[in-house]
Amino acid sequence: MTESTAYAVVGGGAIGGTVAYHLAKGGHDVLLIDADPAHVAAVRQHGLVLRGTAGDQSARVRAATPEEVPEELDGPLHGVLLCVKAQATAGAAAWIAPRLAADGYVVSVQNGLNEQLIAEHVGRERVVGAFVNVFADVVEPGVIRDGGPGAFVIGELGGESSPRVDRLAADLAGLGAKATANVSGYLWSKLGFGAMLSATALADAPMADLIDRHRPLMYALVAEVFAVAARLGHRLEPFDAFEPAAYLPGTPPSGREAATDRLTAWLRTQPKDRSGIWRDIAVRRRPVEVHEHYRAVFAHARAGGIATPLLRGMLDRLAGVESGRAPMSEDHLSELEAAL
Numbered sequence: 001m002t003e004s005t006a007y008a009v010v011g012g013g014a015i016g017g018t019v020a021y022h023l024a025k026g027g028h029d030v031l032l033i034d035a036d037p038a039h040v041a042a043v044r045q046h047g048l049v050l051r052g053t054a055g056d057q058s059a060r061v062r063a064a065t066p067e068e069v070p071e072e073l074d075g076p077l078h079g080v081l082l083c084v085k086a087q088a089t090a091g092a093a094a095w096i097a098p099r100l101a102a103d104g105y106v107v108s109v110q111n112g113l114n115e116q117l118i119a120e121h122v123g124r125e126r127v128v129g130a131f132v133n134v135f136a137d138v139v140e141p142g143v144i145r146d147g148g149p150g151a152f153v154i155g156e157l158g159g160e161s162s163p164r165v166d167r168l169a170a171d172l173a174g175l176g177a178k179a180t181a182n183v184s185g186y187l188w189s190k191l192g193f194g195a196m197l198s199a200t201a202l203a204d205a206p207m208a209d210l211i212d213r214h215r216p217l218m219y220a221l222v223a224e225v226f227a228v229a230a231r232l233g234h235r236l237e238p239f240d241a242f243e244p245a246a247y248l249p250g251t252p253p254s255g256r257e258a259a260t261d262r263l264t265a266w267l268r269t270q271p272k273d274r275s276g277i278w279r280d281i282a283v284r285r286r287p288v289e290v291h292e293h294y295r296a297v298f299a300h301a302r303a304g305g306i307a308t309p310l311l312r313g314m315l316d317r318l319a320g321v322e323s324g325r326a327p328m329s330e331d332h333l334s335e336l337e338a339a340l
């Protein structure tokens with residue numbers, strides 16, 4: 001174990017709770033800051049509980065709502081892991097900025113490309129990137145269902161190595177964290193994979209089954225995202241069972257099919273069989289974050305003259321489903337596919 005470090009986790013839900021649990025188990029002082037008072041109260045009373053296939057494990061962490069923090073803080077924040085959904089990023093970053101030490105930093109542990117927005121609040125030199133493919137859900141206040149190992153990668157936005165990234169990766173060794181020189185390559189790979197996952201939230205069935213039943217649509221969605229990534233010159237990184245090279249133009253169809261066989265087989269090993277996007281619509285009945293994830297993708301596509309009609313059509317349909325204007329149905333996928 002490395003020397004103990006103090007961290008703040010802002011947004012202590014599925015991912016923030018998982019991160020806080022592993023930091024605490026590693027012997028680090030963790031302050032979990034979460035907007036949900038019931039979650040904070042449960043963590044204070046029972047500890048942070050991770051529910052895995054082998055049962056429940058708990059870790060003691062300090063917990064507070066943002067409103068309570070001035071009483072709890074005895075100095076500025078140093079290492080902050082920001083784990084809120086994308087649409088809550090601006091509010092959380094504005095809250096963090098005046099509390100962040102001059103030599104402190106904020107790590108975006110989120111899907112999408114949130115680093116620029118965070119930098120507008122705290123300055124680019126105080127932002128660190130991260131990519132996470134851990135599958136988790138808050139199943140009741142204070143209790144997180146843990147999907148087991150998944151990629152967790154941390155890196156400076158400019159790709160340089162740094163003591164703060166190495167230290168955080170070591171402190172999160174319990175979660176299998178690694179340092180990278182290409183965090184953008186991971187985030188863009190995830191935007192491709194995430195386009196498939198977002199599409200599966202249009203229907204109420206397991207992600208793996210929907211990907212399998214609508215492979216041509218899934219390939220076309222990923223291709224639109226990766227055309228934008230290619231224009232920007234990103235080197236896409238593979239993670240877990242997702243192999244981005246299989247979805248690039250020029251890959252033989254047999255290679256793409258075999259990679260998708262491996263991907264859906266791996267997805268079937270996960271206890272979480274539906275995405276967080278599906279859960280926000282069907283269970284939590286709240287707006288989904290994916291519109292934020294693809295805002296920058298659309299802007300880059302427009303600038304480069306790259307057409308993204310399927311991605312746009314898929315997100316428009318998600319907007320209809322989340323607002324209740326359209327039912328959740330696999331017909332959305334069939335109709336999008338019919339337009340290919």
Ligand SMILES: NC(=O)C1=CN([C@@H]2O[C@H](COP(=O)(O)OP(=O)(O)OC[C@H]3O[C@@H](n4cnc5c(N)ncnc54)[C@H](OP(=O)(O)O)[C@@H]3O)[C@@H](O)[C@H]2O)C=CC1
Pocket residue numbers: 010011012013014015016033034035036039066083084085086088091092095109110111112132133134135136137138276289
């Ligand atoms: N869950 C997963 O398996 C994965 C998630 N991700 C990404 O990780 C990020 C976090 O997702 P996830 O953990 O699932 O989300 P959750 O909704 O489970 O957790 C987010 C938590 O942040 C709280 N929150 C919102 N605004 C603030 C704020 N300003 N200050 C403090 N707390 C706040 C929320 O409270 P409230 O509910 O009251 O709004 C909620 O408890 C997302 O970008 C997601 O895409 C990436 C890979 C996998």
Ligand SMILES: CC(C)(CO)C(=O)C(=O)O
Pocket residue numbers: 111132133134135136197272274275276277
């Ligand atoms: C499906 C998953 C877990 C993949 O990382 C995800 O990103 C989410 O639920 O938001």
